[in-house]
Amino acid sequence: MSEVWCRVPSSSANLGPGFDVFSMALKEPSLLVGARCVDGPAGVELVVRGRYADELSRDPERNAAGRAASLVLERWGLRRAVRIIIDAGIPVRKGLGASGAEAVGAVVVLSSLFDLNLNPVEVVELASSVEPGGHADNVAASTLGGICIISKLGGKLDVLRLESPSNLGVAVIVPSIFKPSTGAAREVIPKSIRMEDHIRSLSQGAMVTAGLLCGDLKRVFRHISFDHVVEAARANAGVYGDAYNWEMLLEEKQTLLDRYNVALTISGAGPSRLLWYDVEENSGKDSCRPIDEAVRLVKENLERRGYRVEDVIYTMPARQGAALITS
Numbered sequence: 001m002s003e004v005w006c007r008v009p010s011s012s013a014n015l016g017p018g019f020d021v022f023s024m025a026l027k028e029p030s031l032l033v034g035a036r037c038v039d040g041p042a043g044v045e046l047v048v049r050g051r052y053a054d055e056l057s058r059d060p061e062r063n064a065a066g067r068a069a070s071l072v073l074e075r076w077g078l079r080r081a082v083r084i085i086i087d088a089g090i091p092v093r094k095g096l097g098a099s100g101a102e103a104v105g106a107v108v109v110l111s112s113l114f115d116l117n118l119n120p121v122e123v124v125e126l127a128s129s130v131e132p133g134g135h136a137d138n139v140a141a142s143t144l145g146g147i148c149i150i151s152k153l154g155g156k157l158d159v160l161r162l163e164s165p166s167n168l169g170v171a172v173i174v175p176s177i178f179k180p181s182t183g184a185a186r187e188v189i190p191k192s193i194r195m196e197d198h199i200r201s202l203s204q205g206a207m208v209t210a211g212l213l214c215g216d217l218k219r220v221f222r223h224i225s226f227d228h229v230v231e232a233a234r235a236n237a238g239v240y241g242d243a244y245n246w247e248m249l250l251e252e253k254q255t256l257l258d259r260y261n262v263a264l265t266i267s268g269a270g271p272s273r274l275l276w277y278d279v280e281e282n283s284g285k286d287s288c289r290p291i292d293e294a295v296r297l298v299k300e301n302l303e304r305r306g307y308r309v310e311d312v313i314y315t316m317p318a319r320q321g322a323a324l325i326t327s
Helices: 064-075 098-113 120-128 137-144 182-187 195-214 217-224 230-236 246-260 290-304
Strands: 004-013 022-038 043-049 081-087 147-153 156-162 168-175 263-266 273-278 309-315 323-325
Touching: 004 098, 004 137, 022 098, 022 137, 022 168, 022 309, 043 064, 064 081, 064 098, 064 120, 081 098, 098 120, 098 137, 098 323, 120 137, 120 156, 137 147, 137 156, 156 195, 168 290, 195 217, 217 263, 217 273, 230 246, 230 263, 246 263, 246 290, 273 290, 290 309
Parallel strands: 043 081
Antiparallel strands: 004 022, 004 323, 022 081, 022 147, 147 156, 168 273, 168 309, 263 273
């Protein structure tokens, strides 16, 4: 096999109260990762192209796909020269899991290229090990598709994949807000919380899971919208934009829910906004639907605070995770 390619969906993690627990694969945007053996000294060579190529490092040690590929070669003792090609179609540093998708893609294509036969959980474990802090939420969604719930029991990863409700739609709003590193965004999270906040987050997470399993989107939207711990701390620290605080974000969330039955969550560590909506309630003409009004409201709020909206992507949860492309 001379060259192997796979398509990897983007992802949104830290969904509502599910910090480091809930994640969702998004059908769009996505990226492509390819691999082939080349002549030369053993190691990884990176080729980056595509819409966001200028924002990615070509240094294998500073690129998630490069680090993941090096890990695979080292772990299996493969003394080969490998070229990894990234067609960068996911916005970088916007909370949409670009680095996780790159790492997943590298592991999947090398598994195929060298007949390693890695199963999805092994892909998640390998790809997440090169992510900051070893977090598996984005990586799990990009690997498996659907909506994922992550747990570690005794240090062992446990991933539950849920099918997303067929009528769940998502609008991604990508603003021109500078995102600090994921590590910096984690520094502002409180190290301890009040008992009432713990109980509220636990009950909300349980309600979100139950709503997804039952296809009850109204219940999902009511409980996914509000994270009074992590989102609140990050909003007040300016992580989602210096002109936003939790009070402003909370008011925006409640307005969207009350007026349009649309839930707003911050994607990952931000700054992208994820708007959840019921496709069946939004079957009218584009620009006249409740979700379109909701998008306009969020865009206007961003622009009034001095931020440009770079893109609005109407998409849905990806039912398929990373998948090899056959010619």
